[in-house]
Amino acid sequence: xxxxxxxPMMEMxxxxxxxxxxxxxxxxxxxxxxxxxxxxxxxxxxxxFEDEPxxxxxxxxxxxxxxx
Numbered sequence: 001x002x003x004x005x006x007x008p009m010m011e012m013x014x015x016x017x018x019x020x021x022x023x024x025x026x027x028x029x030x031x032x033x034x035x036x037x038x039x040x041x042x043x044x045x046x047x048x049f050e051d052e053p054x055x056x057x058x059x060x061x062x063x064x065x066x067x068x
Contacts, residue, residue, distance in 0.1 A: 006030045 009030050010021050021027050 002027075003031050003034050005034055009033065 006027060010027070014020050021030065
């Protein structure tokens, strides 16, 4: 059974971009969005670049091109 989110998503895509879902494979892909959203929500708070902002600034400096 198709999730209830699919039809509203199809309408939002059509309203936003003027593009209709082209085929059954695309519609099936929209149905997979609920699982993808749930997986991303489960990762919330566990993905960080660095614990210290200074580490990010140091990484930017290390990648900076040398001055001429």
